[in-house]
Amino acid sequence: MLANLSNKRILLGISGGIAAYKSADLVRRLRDAGAEVRVVMTAAAQQFITPLTLQALSGQPVHTELLDPEAEAGMGHIELARWADLVLIAPASADAIARLAAGQANDLLTTLWLACPGLKALAPAMNQQMWASSPTRDNVDELKGRGVAVFGPASGSQACGDVGAGRMVEAVDLARACAELFTTGSLAGKRVVITAGPTREAIDPVRYVSNHSSGKMGYALAQACIEAGARVTLISGPVHLPTPDRVHRLNVNSALDMLAASGKAVDAGCDVFIATAAVADYRPVSVAEHKIKKAGDAMTIELVRNPDIVATMAARADRPFVVGFAAETQNVEAYALSKLRDKKLDMIACNDVSRQDIGFQSDDNAMVIFWNGGSRRLDKAPKTFIARELVSLISQHFSQ
Numbered sequence: 001m002l003a004n005l006s007n008k009r010i011l012l013g014i015s016g017g018i019a020a021y022k023s024a025d026l027v028r029r030l031r032d033a034g035a036e037v038r039v040v041m042t043a044a045a046q047q048f049i050t051p052l053t054l055q056a057l058s059g060q061p062v063h064t065e066l067l068d069p070e071a072e073a074g075m076g077h078i079e080l081a082r083w084a085d086l087v088l089i090a091p092a093s094a095d096a097i098a099r100l101a102a103g104q105a106n107d108l109l110t111t112l113w114l115a116c117p118g119l120k121a122l123a124p125a126m127n128q129q130m131w132a133s134s135p136t137r138d139n140v141d142e143l144k145g146r147g148v149a150v151f152g153p154a155s156g157s158q159a160c161g162d163v164g165a166g167r168m169v170e171a172v173d174l175a176r177a178c179a180e181l182f183t184t185g186s187l188a189g190k191r192v193v194i195t196a197g198p199t200r201e202a203i204d205p206v207r208y209v210s211n212h213s214s215g216k217m218g219y220a221l222a223q224a225c226i227e228a229g230a231r232v233t234l235i236s237g238p239v240h241l242p243t244p245d246r247v248h249r250l251n252v253n254s255a256l257d258m259l260a261a262s263g264k265a266v267d268a269g270c271d272v273f274i275a276t277a278a279v280a281d282y283r284p285v286s287v288a289e290h291k292i293k294k295a296g297d298a299m300t301i302e303l304v305r306n307p308d309i310v311a312t313m314a315a316r317a318d319r320p321f322v323v324g325f326a327a328e329t330q331n332v333e334a335y336a337l338s339k340l341r342d343k344k345l346d347m348i349a350c351n352d353v354s355r356q357d358i359g360f361q362s363d364d365n366a367m368v369i370f371w372n373g374g375s376r377r378l379d380k381a382p383k384t385f386i387a388r389e390l391v392s393l394i395s396q397h398f399s400q
């Protein structure tokens with residue numbers, strides 16, 4: 001269940017209460033589950049625990065001031081509110097709850113809360129009498145009525161010596177409760193490495209051998225994997241595409257660079273490797289140090305075979321689930337099936353790049369996907385749609 005937090009962006013608000021020290025542990029647990037955490041502290045919270053502690057644990061600057069020109073020049077308050085998938089206030093003091101219920105925006109935390117379009121949750125923590133008081137009860141009911149998730153409080157002995165309901169829910173349980181707010185993605189918590197785009201094989205400092213791959217299919221797959229809850233590393237040849245949100249992109253040029261980057265990414269942990277890149281089969285034997293001057297009517301460039309990246313990944317002892325792509329212009333299915341077998345892939349998606357209406361530069365694609373003992377045809381559709389269908393197939397076969 002904690003895997004649901006993978007890739008999620010959580011804005012943790014800390015208000016002024018004794019339980020603020022538990023928020024340090026909460027940051028660590030949320031991050032361990034794969035969430036990105038940014039912390040906002042009220043003025044009172046900073047009397048209980050230092051921003052420095054939360055900065056060290058979250059790995060991000062802690063936000064404390066609403067009217068701070070320096071912070072606005074970085075990630076401004078509205079941007080921060082839009083960034084968050086979830087705002088969780090833990091601990092939520094009686095005073096903070098009252099301000100939220102009243103719709104106030106008189107400090108950074110309450111302003112962000114109002115401006116955030118994402119999920120909202122509170123973990124109240126206060127003296128049992130404060131929790132039982134009518135104003136607090138009314139305020140909490142009001143917030144619940146607006147769709148706010150309220151976790152706890154738990155009962156037990158309190159810092160003030162009282163016994164009763166008012167303790168902040170423990171960090172481990174809060175992390176689990178946050179995870180339950182997010183629906184499960186089919187690749188939740190899985191690590192996916194995708195190669196995309198063409199490679200460029202240098203001839204001299206200004207010329208290269210390459211192909212027409214736009215990278216659109218690989219980028220659409222990266223986006224679809226993120227939507228499915230995966231952590232995605234995209235190893236990209238030179239393309240003119242923006243990096244999908246939350247994707248870790250590594251830029252490479254040549255096939256040898258792409259092989260090295262793929263090996264490192266798989267070493268770092270990879271459940272699924274998807275090779276959409278159109279890797280040049282050959283590269284010039286040598287790269288001229290200076291621009292080659294023209295001479296004579298003909299010239300010959302000697303080429304040498306490039307390593308096969310997807311087969312290399314599939315041959316590893318610690319191999320991930322490996323998906324290859326075949327772009328062919330003839331006998332598409334026969335070539336795809338022999339690649340599936342010869343390269344020991346788990347799945348291969350093959351498209352006919354001789355068709356003018358789909359393929360390399362197009363926004364659309366159509367493909368047949370093969371695995372050991374089965375196949376599925378995906379008719380012409382936008383690459384974003386095809387990518388989602390393919391990710392759904394990958395997750396079904398991966399989990400088997």
Ligand SMILES: Cc1cc2nc3c(=O)[nH]c(=O)nc-3n(C[C@H](O)[C@H](O)[C@H](O)COP(=O)(O)O)c2cc1C
Nearest residue numbers: 015016017018042044045093094095096125126127
């Ligand atoms: C030692 C001490 C402990 C406190 N603990 C709590 C607490 O656990 N819960 C709470 O609601 N208020 C607590 N308060 C009161 C809040 O700090 C106070 O209401 C403050 O205005 C909250 O500000 P904030 O909501 O902006 O963080 C405590 C105050 C002190 C002096």
